[in-house]
Amino acid sequence: MVTKIIVQNSAYGLLRCICKTSTNRCITSRKIAPSLQGRTDIHSQKRYYTVVNGSLSELSPLVRSYVEDKAQLCEPDKVHICDGSEAENKRLVDTLVKSKMLQPLPKYENCWLALTDPRDVARMESKTYIVTDDKRTTTPTPMEGVDGKLAKWLAPEEYAEKFQSRFPGCMKGRTMYVIPFSMGPVGSPLSKIGIELTDSAYVVASMRIMTRIGKDVLESLGEQTFIKGLHSVGRPLPLSEELVNHWPCNPDKVMVAHIPRDNEICSFGSGYGGNSLLGKKCFALRLGSILGQREGWLAEHMLILGITGPDGVKKYIAAAFPSACGKTNLAMMTPSLPGFKVECVGDDIAWMRFDSKGQLRAINPEAGFFGVAPGTSMQTNPIAMKTIQSNTIFTNVAKTSDGGVYWEGIDEDQVSPNVTITSWKNEENWQPGDPKNLAAHANSRFCTPAKQCPIMDPAWEDSAGVPISAIIFGGRRPEGIPLIYEAFTWQHGVFVGASMRSEATAAAEHKKKVVMHDPFAMRPFFGYNFGDYIKHWLSLGTNPSLTMPKIFHVNWFRKNSEGKFMWPGFGENVRILQWVLERVDNKDVARETAIGLVPKDDAVNTEGLGDIDMKELVTTTSEFLTKECDTLEKYFKEQVNTDLPDEMWKELSDLRRRASDM
Numbered sequence: 001m002v003t004k005i006i007v008q009n010s011a012y013g014l015l016r017c018i019c020k021t022s023t024n025r026c027i028t029s030r031k032i033a034p035s036l037q038g039r040t041d042i043h044s045q046k047r048y049y050t051v052v053n054g055s056l057s058e059l060s061p062l063v064r065s066y067v068e069d070k071a072q073l074c075e076p077d078k079v080h081i082c083d084g085s086e087a088e089n090k091r092l093v094d095t096l097v098k099s100k101m102l103q104p105l106p107k108y109e110n111c112w113l114a115l116t117d118p119r120d121v122a123r124m125e126s127k128t129y130i131v132t133d134d135k136r137t138t139t140p141t142p143m144e145g146v147d148g149k150l151a152k153w154l155a156p157e158e159y160a161e162k163f164q165s166r167f168p169g170c171m172k173g174r175t176m177y178v179i180p181f182s183m184g185p186v187g188s189p190l191s192k193i194g195i196e197l198t199d200s201a202y203v204v205a206s207m208r209i210m211t212r213i214g215k216d217v218l219e220s221l222g223e224q225t226f227i228k229g230l231h232s233v234g235r236p237l238p239l240s241e242e243l244v245n246h247w248p249c250n251p252d253k254v255m256v257a258h259i260p261r262d263n264e265i266c267s268f269g270s271g272y273g274g275n276s277l278l279g280k281k282c283f284a285l286r287l288g289s290i291l292g293q294r295e296g297w298l299a300e301h302m303l304i305l306g307i308t309g310p311d312g313v314k315k316y317i318a319a320a321f322p323s324a325c326g327k328t329n330l331a332m333m334t335p336s337l338p339g340f341k342v343e344c345v346g347d348d349i350a351w352m353r354f355d356s357k358g359q360l361r362a363i364n365p366e367a368g369f370f371g372v373a374p375g376t377s378m379q380t381n382p383i384a385m386k387t388i389q390s391n392t393i394f395t396n397v398a399k400t401s402d403g404g405v406y407w408e409g410i411d412e413d414q415v416s417p418n419v420t421i422t423s424w425k426n427e428e429n430w431q432p433g434d435p436k437n438l439a440a441h442a443n444s445r446f447c448t449p450a451k452q453c454p455i456m457d458p459a460w461e462d463s464a465g466v467p468i469s470a471i472i473f474g475g476r477r478p479e480g481i482p483l484i485y486e487a488f489t490w491q492h493g494v495f496v497g498a499s500m501r502s503e504a505t506a507a508a509e510h511k512k513k514v515v516m517h518d519p520f521a522m523r524p525f526f527g528y529n530f531g532d533y534i535k536h537w538l539s540l541g542t543n544p545s546l547t548m549p550k551i552f553h554v555n556w557f558r559k560n561s562e563g564k565f566m567w568p569g570f571g572e573n574v575r576i577l578q579w580v581l582e583r584v585d586n587k588d589v590a591r592e593t594a595i596g597l598v599p600k601d602d603a604v605n606t607e608g609l610g611d612i613d614m615k616e617l618v619t620t621t622s623e624f625l626t627k628e629c630d631t632l633e634k635y636f637k638e639q640v641n642t643d644l645p646d647e648m649w650k651e652l653s654d655l656r657r658r659a660s661d662m
């Protein structure tokens, strides 16, 4: 019998009720709405769950109370503590096949296809929030009358309401999986540990590829704190409505919330990508950037690659391009120039910090690639094609009748003759030709283990990280922005990052192909005020004991008057990296222009490329730059307003002056 109820103040207006029996043993601890305070009848709703894998007693007290607390709230039938073993994965995949969430792809080894509900295909930026007491910690105060686009703030009370109308009972009839995961090699001082609770076995199978999960993570965690992740597809059983495509999700109620104060992420309603694999964007970037600001390091949307030139010298480069702008491709590039070798450290996220000698070092916190499928081919990215032949989960690609995969841009000779294609929308005998009816969704992806990539860098799991010599920003700019330029100084480089713009992509819910602002390729991923983020970057450059890497900007996507790409891209991008490496060595191969330092005539090796107009590719006009300055000024004023550091206003006026002097 319940004899005592203690109501404590917990996170953001939710009250914690701890109930005790006459023997004074805590039998339940759950978050209750303020209106339920003092009521004992809420206990009639108490449900019991069975632990079907592992045992609660193997968990540290902190982890255990997190799991129990959330299980009590979400009311799953079963709790499964993931051990990360092969056998466990096999059982999960069997379950997923039975529920038709996965289909086998017998053409390859241990590869699977998932097709989502067509309403759940991308990150949902408009429903992604950061919850803090003070709005200004999270996002700059925009100009009056302007809708702020940099990190969506949610007030704690509003969050508590949204939380309460979603999570209680949301896992009824389902299994709650407990995933202990490490971002970065298990045990590395640069790594961080999270516990994701999810009711999606697809998420478990994907997290197993994207991060390091299981028993040794729990051991490494010991009694320490961790990042908490709660994820639900939001479709308790029995279903009130039939699933579309056997894919549980609740599109109308999507919420991806980050609560920095509690080191917590709560995601509801979507089962796909960055909405549900909480280690990736939510933890490694949004909460990561906040930790980075607090602790003096950087969490960035960057690939990391090692490049060795004909002289045998190896250097590492980090590069930030917006979603679907070429990070995976560059990270796995097969250089077209003889004597060059590229090795991959990471394709999406870099955690970077300066070591005691002042050298910037980077680790890839992930263990897999969640890569864009369309456009991937033996021509463009043979390394990715080799990586995905086994142990890969494909989502929203098309399949062939002989159990293979298909997407726009895949090599036609990879597809056996006489097969038929079933599109991602399950249309059998799909035929090419209609641009509105693609075989694969534009944001369809492969989820594949990094260790299978044939060119992983020998140091990719080195806990000290790799030394970074250059940082490259870039985006899809059909017009005006040179193929490559170098920033004059660190401060100018920070301005280059802050000024980034790019054509919209399919990775988010935006529809049109407009050029959007995407500073540092982080617009969807900032965890705190963008003005403070710039200040953090600037502050590093003023510390004389640090060696600052040079900063560059690339644009592989410039188009000519016929709308064709002017630069062949992919493996040919090594020609640009060669120039970058020469500049890192301070070689005299650059000339000053208004926008930055560009290659001197003939400084980029274009041998064998045929008709390439390098002059045009690195040219910009006074008119274009002045217009760009106008756009930036408007953006900074409207969006960042008084939070923009003065250094950025100065860089903007310097650029404007240089443009008018051209």
Ligand code: GTP
Residues within 6 Å of the ligand: 321, 322, 323, 324, 325, 326, 327, 328, 329, 330, 347, 348, 370, 371, 372, 374, 375, 376, 380, 507, 556, 557, 565, 568, 569, 570, 573
């Ligand atoms: P996210 O995973 O969303 O962060 O994307 P990403 O930055 O890793 O982009 P990815 O490498 O997957 O490339 C996205 C698209 O751009 C693919 O369709 C590629 O084929 C295309 N792409 C990549 N590099 C180049 C290039 O150098 N030139 C051209 N023209 N297209 C490229």
Ligand code: SPV
Residues within 6 Å of the ligand: 122, 123, 272, 273, 274, 275, 280, 281, 322, 323, 324, 348, 370, 507, 508
């Ligand atoms: C991106 O959109 O930048 C991605 C894919 O890497 S997702 O993890 O879905 O955000």
Ligand code: MN
Residues within 6 Å of the ligand: 301, 322, 323, 324, 348
């Ligand atoms: Mn990305």
